[in-house]
Amino acid sequence: MATTVAIIGAGPGGLVTARWLAAQGFEPHLFEQAAALGGQWSGLDGTSGVWPGLYTNTSRILTAFSDLPHDGDQTFLAAGDIRRYLIRYADTFGLVDRIRLSTKVSRLSRGARGWTVETDSGAESFDRVVVASGRFQTPAVPTVHGMDSFAGPEGVTSTFHYRGADRYRGKRVLVGGCAVSALEIAAELAQGGAEAVVVTQRRQRYVLPKFAAGVPSDHRIFTRYGALADERLPRSAVDRQLRDIVTDAGGSPEQYGAPRPDPSLFAAGVTLSQDYLPLVAEGRIGIRPWLTSVSGRDVTFGDGSTAAFDGIVFGTGFALDLPFLGDEIRATVDLDTVHLDADRYTFHPDLPGLAFVGMWDQSGGYFVPLELQARWIAYTWGGVIPPPDPVAQRASIDAYRERRGLPQKTRMNLAVLTFARAAGCEPDLDTWPDLQRALLFGPLAPNCFRLEGPDALPGAAAAFARDAAAFGAITSNALTTREQEHWELLRAADG
Template identity: 75%
Template sequence: MAQRVAVIGAGPGGLISARWLLSQGFEPTVFEQAPILGGQWTGLRGISGVWPGMHTNTSRILTAFSDLAHGDERTFLPSDDVLAYLQRYAALFDVERRIRLSTKVTRIDRQGGQWVVEHGGDAEVFDKVVVASGRFRAPVLPEVPGLDTFTGSGGVATTFQFRGAERYRGRSVLVAGCAVSALEIASELAHSGAARVVVTQRRQRYVLPKFAAGVPSDHRIFTRYGTLAGEGLPPAEVDRQLREIVVEAGGSPEQYGAPDPGPSLFAAGVTLSQQYLPLVAEGRIAVRPWLRSVSGNEVAFGDGDTEPFDALVFGTGFALDIPFLSEDVARTLDVDAVHLDTDRHTFHPDLPGLAFVGMWDQSGGYFVPLELQARWIAYTWGGTIPAPDPSEQRGAIEAYRARRGMPQKTRMNLAALMFARAAGCEPDLDSWPELRRALLFGPLAPSCFRLGGPDALPGAADVFAREARAFGAIASNDMTPREQAYWSLLS
């Protein structure tokens, strides 16, 4: 009899997990608290931070799974198209009928060698559980003295609650944060009739346009070479190379009139946003130091200046929120608002039969690494690949714990290659000499992880070559002088 697996969440992570579990002979049941599948892409209040009219900041090719392409040829897709894609995917792989909608899981606990899942007053026993409930669903408001006294007519909200610029038309708005949601919302407000838009930030990040010189920026910076460089070169050299790529594509913020982020991209961070810096240069968005306090409708900034505002919008991150884990399980994982003790964000040796999908904080699109993580889980539980060694898992967890208190954001290419290696499907450069440049400096398209290993696909090489050439940057197998210079440092 096939083992039963409870999958918590019917967003991209839950759907791709169920698809690959099915391929390994498991019987997944997907629990979803919302009335429709899609997770963040539903746009439902309280469930999703996606607002009407929002477009992806990741390209079409990297916002897809390996066995279903988008029918749309636009580079950056509207959120409705992504939701429709997920619906098609669930139907194509027989996942749709296995989803229990409007079913909120309230507790997960272990019982002997099995797992008990409680929902709506009922309890069911499963052989295994995959938690794919989402990393970005509990927005955090920073502690700002007097914030609860704010009297502006537009109130205080988070970017997770933002549902369009209309309610802010004619108002002065302070947007707090420098991550993608804050910058995209500030840009939308400036374009949509807000009387004044000010961004307040703790530090200035580098800002990379979504599209530069005809190429999506996630094709430029989330490459396999970037992962190999991080493993084989001094951090300062990797920092220099990344900053060079970013500044060449979009300039440096101080050139637009924003603060200077400093010489280190690693220290400053980087955000994708197409319109933000040009709007700063035009004076339609002002940039201020971090807010120090609030009194009535007046906000005091770190430089001592004050300014009245009608509305405050905070894009200041999310807490890790997994409230349904039992006390015992949560204690074993040492869960807090930021950390979850797991081997490569997935397994814990003391919790066999439990896995997590998509619960790490990342820059860049999630679709590709989500699929690779789901394949790793399914292959491990299905016996396609050997299970991880418990002692190595404990070592990985100890290494993770040693980094607590340090920045936790992971670049998409690092996550993707980590999971691909674990799943046994990292493409071999020597096996594909005609694709060598594309595999190193081209996009980490999902098709490249079907070239070899378990579930290799006939025709994957043609698909990947076409996707690498889609925007003209990888039109031949001849490296550019800069690529040759970078590669020579590793070779």
């Protein structure tokens, strides 16, 4: 009899985990609270923060799984394209009949046989459970003095509940935050007929355009070299290299009339947005320091200035919220609104048979690391690779706990390399001499993790070469001058 696995959530993380668990002979059952699969990409108001006009800020190649490419050659995809892709993925791998839609999990706890999942339909037992419900469904709206008094006709909301610019046409709108949703929505409002758009921010981030010199920026910044540099080079050197990539691609914010960011990209942060800085330069988006108080329609900022607004939209991140976890699980992982203790965001040695998917906060696309995390879980539970050592797991959790209180956002390339190594499918550079440059400085395309290890594919090398050369950035194995300098730094660090 097949081992049963309850998967909580039928978004990208839940779907790709179900696909790989089924391939290992498990029997996955997906529970989805919404009326459609896709998680955030369903676009359903109340359970999704994806608005109708959203386009991905990650490229087509890095917003896909390794065994199902997107149709067509459009570089950045509309939200509806991603939703249809996930439906096609579920259909391709026989997952549709495994999904229970409109079924909200109210409690997860240990049972007499494995794990107990409770819904409105009752309680069921499963051998194992994967929590893949996502971490981007509970907006973290900041506390501001007098916010309850705001009297603008469009009220106060978050980017999670934003559904388009039409309601703000002819209105004065304040957008709080400088993460991707805040900047993209500010740009959409400015182009959609708002009378005035002002962004209030605690600090000025660097802003990386989605496209630079004809190449998607995620192909340049989220590379394997970047992850290796983080491991082996001084933090200051990595900081400088990343800042150079960002400013070479799109300049520095002060060149557009925005405030000058901190010289350290790590201190300032970086956000992907194609149109935001040009709209600042045109005067169609204003920038103010962080708001300090609200009175009626008037908002006062940190520099003492005051302005009246019709609506406020906050794009200030999300709280980690897993309300269905039973008390024992919650205490074991020491869950709060930011943290969840687990070895590499996945397993806890005191909770065998339970795994978490997609619970880390990162910049960059999630599809590639989600698939690698799913493969790690499936290979571990399926016996393809040895189980993690409990002592090493506890050391990993202790190291994570020491970082509590520090910024938690990681970069896509670090998550990718972490899970690829865990799953045993990180490609060896020496094995692929004709692909060395692409594997180091090219995109972290999903098919490069099908080159070797479990589930290697014969055609992966040719597919990866095509993806790496898709935009003309990697067309030969000859390193550019900058790449050569970076590679020599890395080799010198290795001794």
